[in-house]
Amino acid sequence: MERDSGLVKKGWEGALAVIGGLGALVLDTAFPPVCLACSDAVATPDGLCPVCWGQLVPISAPLCPVLGLPFATDMGEGAVSVQAIANPPPFDRARSAVAYTDLARKLVSTMKYSDRPEGALFCARMMAAAGHELLGPDAVLVPIPLHRARQFERRYNQSAELARAIARLAKCGVDNDLIVRHRRTIQQVGLKAAQRARNVEGAFRADLKRLDRLDGRRVVLIDDVLTTGATVSAAAKVLKRAGVARVDVLSFARVVFDADMTV
Ligand SMILES: [Zn+2]
Numbered sequence: 351m352e353r354d355s356g357l358v359k360k361g362w363e364g365a366l367a368v369i370g371g372l373g374a375l376v377l378d379t380a381f382p383p384v385c386l387a388c389s390d391a392v393a394t395p396d397g398l399c400p401v402c403w404g405q406l407v408p409i410s411a412p413l414c415p416v417l418g419l420p421f422a423t424d425m426g427e428g429a430v431s432v433q434a435i436a437n438p439p440p441f442d443r444a445r446s447a448v449a450y451t452d453l454a455r456k457l458v459s460t461m462k463y464s465d466r467p468e469g470a471l472f473c474a475r476m477m478a479a480a481g482h483e484l485l486g487p488d489a490v491l492v493p494i495p496l497h498r499a500r501q502f503e504r505r506y507n508q509s510a511e512l513a514r515a516i517a518r519l520a521k522c523g524v525d526n527d528l529i530v531r532h533r534r535t536i537q538q539v540g541l542k543a544a545q546r547a548r549n550v551e552g553a554f555r556a557d558l559k560r561l562d563r564l565d566g567r568r569v570v571l572i573d574d575v576l577t578t579g580a581t582v583s584a585a586a587k588v589l590k591r592a593g594v595a596r597v598d599v600l601s602f603a604r605v606v607f608d609a610d611m612t613v
Pocket of ligand 1: 385386387388389390398399400401402403
């Protein structure tokens, strides 16, 4: 009897699976998967077509171990970029998946302004690979928060979505509220480096109760794009002042100066 009901259950589960499969098939036919950047047809729903894929500029070794900017030639183990020596950042290490090209900008805006959550998963996969040295069970991912008013307008913080997806891939903790953006800042677009730094100076504060719960774990700040690094630097300064020993930064894209994308 028990075996029979098991069989009946299996039969139903099988039928449901078939129906589910048919549903996916019908959906795929009605809404065939398209490239995240150009909307051409692709085989899987969370990827790029070969043409767009070819336009991504991954940032890979050899890199400055501090700023994560690519070196034109291998400078030898531990060699730090001139920029990191001249102007040491308040964070320990930064890594980014790709250079901020037109294609990266399209992907970021897909994530920010459209209802395509698979865009965040695609970017998160690339970030988890680029930032593998920063991730692990001793790391807590902290997305750069939006001010409450902006979050309300947009209903979505793309950095929080990225952090959530990376945490699942790399098995890290996430804390969305460790830092709070308590002062609304103007959009950074179009501001020069010094103006950007002034704009975000004092914009963040750390939640002291949540800091206690860190228990010595490292913080990895998560952002979609690094331009001058002013925003992540302001957030890192607040955390360091509050006593966090190690603060790293992981972004999807970053502005890499120089025509050949190297420093
Ligand atoms: Zn495409």
